[in-house]
Amino acid sequence: MKQMNVMRATLGRLPVYLEYLKSLDLSVNENISATIIAKALGLGEVQVRKDLSAVSGAGRPKLGYKTKALIKRLEDVLGRKKVTKAVIVGAGKLGKALYAYGGFGNYGLEVAAAFDSNSEITGAADFGKEVLPLSKLEEYCIENGVKIGIITVPAHAAQDICNRMTSCGITAIWNFAPCQLCVPEGITLQNENLALSLAHLKLQMDCQ
Amino acid sequence: MKQMNVMRATLGRLPVYLEYLKSLDLSVNENISATIIAKALGLGEVQVRKDLSAVSGAGRPKLGYKTKALIKRLEDVLGRKKVTKAVIVGAGKLGKALYAYGGFGNYGLEVAAAFDSNSEITGAADFGKEVLPLSKLEEYCIENGVKIGIITVPAHAAQDICNRMTSCGITAIWNFAPCQLCVPEGITLQNENLALSLAHLKLQMDCQ
Numbered sequence: 437m438k439q440m441n442v443m444r445a446t447l448g449r450l451p452v453y454l455e456y457l458k459s460l461d462l463s464v465n466e467n468i469s470a471t472i473i474a475k476a477l478g479l480g481e482v483q484v485r486k487d488l489s490a491v492s493g494a495g496r497p498k499l500g501y502k503t504k505a506l507i508k509r510l511e512d513v514l515g516r517k518k519v520t521k522a523v524i525v526g527a528g529k530l531g532k533a534l535y536a537y538g539g540f541g542n543y544g545l546e547v548a549a550a551f552d553s554n555s556e557i558t559g560a561a562d563f564g565k566e567v568l569p570l571s572k573l574e575e576y577c578i579e580n581g582v583k584i585g586i587i588t589v590p591a592h593a594a595q596d597i598c599n600r601m602t603s604c605g606i607t608a609i610w611n612f613a614p615c616q617l618c619v620p621e622g623i624t625l626q627n628e629n630l631a632l633s634l635a636h637l638k639l640q641m642d643c644q
Numbered sequence: 645m646k647q648m649n650v651m652r653a654t655l656g657r658l659p660v661y662l663e664y665l666k667s668l669d670l671s672v673n674e675n676i677s678a679t680i681i682a683k684a685l686g687l688g689e690v691q692v693r694k695d696l697s698a699v700s701g702a703g704r705p706k707l708g709y710k711t712k713a714l715i716k717r718l719e720d721v722l723g724r725k726k727v728t729k730a731v732i733v734g735a736g737k738l739g740k741a742l743y744a745y746g747g748f749g750n751y752g753l754e755v756a757a758a759f760d761s762n763s764e765i766t767g768a769a770d771f772g773k774e775v776l777p778l779s780k781l782e783e784y785c786i787e788n789g790v791k792i793g794i795i796t797v798p799a800h801a802a803q804d805i806c807n808r809m810t811s812c813g814i815t816a817i818w819n820f821a822p823c824q825l826c827v828p829e830g831i832t833l834q835n836e837n838l839a840l841s842l843a844h845l846k847l848q849m850d851c852q
Binding site: 444516520522528529530534536540542543544545552563586607609614622626628632633634635636637639644 | 816818844
């Protein structure tokens, strides 16, 4: 992949560039310069150049970017044409909130299913999406080519769920459980500690 | 404040140090060295020294730290003796999940109240904590000395809530709404974009 250098902040702006470019009339905007994009979006020109060069190389002098090609490239990087499926294990309050969250589509992501071991939770479809029994996890992931697993179970259950996820084709784990997980080589692990985020904000506040 | 240099990763380890130190018998562990702490917790010695020096200065040669003083310092930095109150506005799925979340106490934080403009949500106490009507926000924050506001409303309503929060003594905002907020000088703003976090994980996975 050529996406190694896309920083998180850049990634956050890509949907904004894409939306703007798609709003243009391509018959009169065959080419587009970083200057024009920066002006239209109220961003710095240097930043726009840097962001776009991370995904698409430099624009051509005087001409800028080919608009259509840039749109295609942004759609590719953002996975708009090929949705990546994720599943959640642990349909408590946080799991359900993430399951119901609508913002993942912007980045070519879909939380396709949620699983829980509690039979009182499974089946419940209070926002139009069903929670499946945990016993179906492996079958579902293999059948649907799921690549991302989101863990929102209590800490003591997280490693077991993590092992089950990586055993059925999942290659990236987003862990909300407050514990350290061991993953096999080649598996991407990202820990999300909401308490720590809030604590960090407090510390910044204290320093003001 | 002397806490300017505490990095997020260090902050995440402080509760671990504190828990370990508090488990010691202080009558036989009047002093403690970074070496012993590192061994007990399976951490690198250099890391432990760096973490502790960020909050408490260097240990004394041969002797290490005074255990009791180090415990006190960690408790201070983590705000254990003086809880900082936060409120949530927007008691949808995510707001409720954060409201019910138990992990903030480790960092001296308490989500003391949640507010919503929807009268069907207010009053509901399905996990023992009540959701208050939005009209009570300012009064509550002033009376309770609330310093942190958590925004989990839709994007279009976020700026108005942010303005109301900063008007009643809140000095730090944790924003989950997918939009840019303007805050007065001196107010700390931290944006949390869950979709972007997942997208970032996917990008890392694609690069493996």
